[in-house]
Amino acid sequence: MVCLVMAGLCDAGMPFFNRNRSGAKGGMFPGDEDIEGLYTTGKIVTYKLEDFQELYGSAGNRYIEFGLVTMKSCDYIYGGPKDRVNIEIATMESPTSAAGLFHHHRGKVLRGSGKAVDVGAEGVLDVARQSRNLYFYRGKLFVKIVYSGKGQAPDLMPIAKYVDDHLPAGNRDEKPDGFEYIEIEGVNKDTIALTPGYTFNISFLPPSVWASAPGGGSVASDMFIITKYSTKEAAELHRDYTAYLKLHAEYIEEYTKGSMKLTKAVDPNQGRVVFGAYHNALIIAARPDGYEKGEVLIERVMERIDEIKNLARENGEESGERRRWNPFRRRSAE
Numbered sequence: 001m002v003c004l005v006m007a008g009l010c011d012a013g014m015p016f017f018n019r020n021r022s023g024a025k026g027g028m029f030p031g032d033e034d035i036e037g038l039y040t041t042g043k044i045v046t047y048k049l050e051d052f053q054e055l056y057g058s059a060g061n062r063y064i065e066f067g068l069v070t071m072k073s074c075d076y077i078y079g080g081p082k083d084r085v086n087i088e089i090a091t092m093e094s095p096t097s098a099a100g101l102f103h104h105h106r107g108k109v110l111r112g113s114g115k116a117v118d119v120g121a122e123g124v125l126d127v128a129r130q131s132r133n134l135y136f137y138r139g140k141l142f143v144k145i146v147y148s149g150k151g152q153a154p155d156l157m158p159i160a161k162y163v164d165d166h167l168p169a170g171n172r173d174e175k176p177d178g179f180e181y182i183e184i185e186g187v188n189k190d191t192i193a194l195t196p197g198y199t200f201n202i203s204f205l206p207p208s209v210w211a212s213a214p215g216g217g218s219v220a221s222d223m224f225i226i227t228k229y230s231t232k233e234a235a236e237l238h239r240d241y242t243a244y245l246k247l248h249a250e251y252i253e254e255y256t257k258g259s260m261k262l263t264k265a266v267d268p269n270q271g272r273v274v275f276g277a278y279h280n281a282l283i284i285a286a287r288p289d290g291y292e293k294g295e296v297l298i299e300r301v302m303e304r305i306d307e308i309k310n311l312a313r314e315n316g317e318e319s320g321e322r323r324r325w326n327p328f329r330r331r332s333a334e
Contacts, residue, residue, distance in 0.1 A: 067093030100194030238277035
């Protein structure tokens with residue numbers, strides 16, 4: 001009897017579990033028959049923030065740090081009964097939060113071993129783990145597709161493209177403002193990330209765009225760009241950071257170099273730093289091999305900011321600080 005039932009199911013082109021349980025066709029998650037060989041094994045499950053931590057434990061900390069709102073998840077088989085795939089779609093607080101979580105996975109989880117794929121605003125395939133994981137983001141949504149079967153991973157791109165085509169958020173060509181700043185000589189754009197918490201673990205410093213800066217000297221040299229809502233707020237942050245260092249640094253000096261007002265210091269926890277405020281950005285070169293190299297990096301960032309501002313003006317876009325200059329814009333401004 002069992003053989004007859006199984007044969008009947010196979011003849012109908014269906015696996016041995018229930019079909020069409022993932023919700024209405026055309027949603028963000030593919031239903032049965034939307035993708036060849038992909039079938040749902042359960043319903044879409046939604047986790048609110050208060051339930052997420054209990055379910056995911058420490059593995060969910062990064063999601064919360066970057067600003068998780070809700071998580072939706074659905075399980076599938078893809079090909080055979082032992083070829084399991086899970087799709088997660090996280091709704092984040094802002095496009096910058098989604099991009100930050102993506103770059104955390106690309107940089108910290110994949111350790112630079114990912115292969116860029118044409119999906120979402122940015123996508124990456126984990127080639128170091130036999131292409132079993134695929135991550136991308138668009139708008140406020142971060143998508144994670146994971147194969148957990150024992151065999152060779154199937155092609156995950158048809159799934160990724162389906163999900164991407166059905167996301168209700170964001171333009172594929174839009175990246176959060178501020179990330180373009182990293183196209184700077186001496187700064188390694190492949191290490192671009194968004195700090196999930198506070199830069200240097202100093203409570204009053206907000207998240208920042210971060211990248212390593214080997215052009216600044218040692219391997220440990222980093223570049224931080226923290227943008228605020230206005231030039232005034234950036235100046236206030238600069239003053240607060242300076243005041244903090246005056247209390248804690250082993251050495252601090254404020255000086256002018258050309259048209260730049262800079263500060264250099266040696267902090268017990270941060271090491272050597274050079275920083276200055278420009279427009280609505282606080283620019284910090286951390287741990288450079290010599291203050292002079294830190295100054296050069298800061299000057300290059302300032303030049304890049306000017307280029308972007310001039311380009312925005314030529315294109316008739318908002319030049320200032322409300323849109324083009326703030327990846328951490330307030331929710332009311334979105």
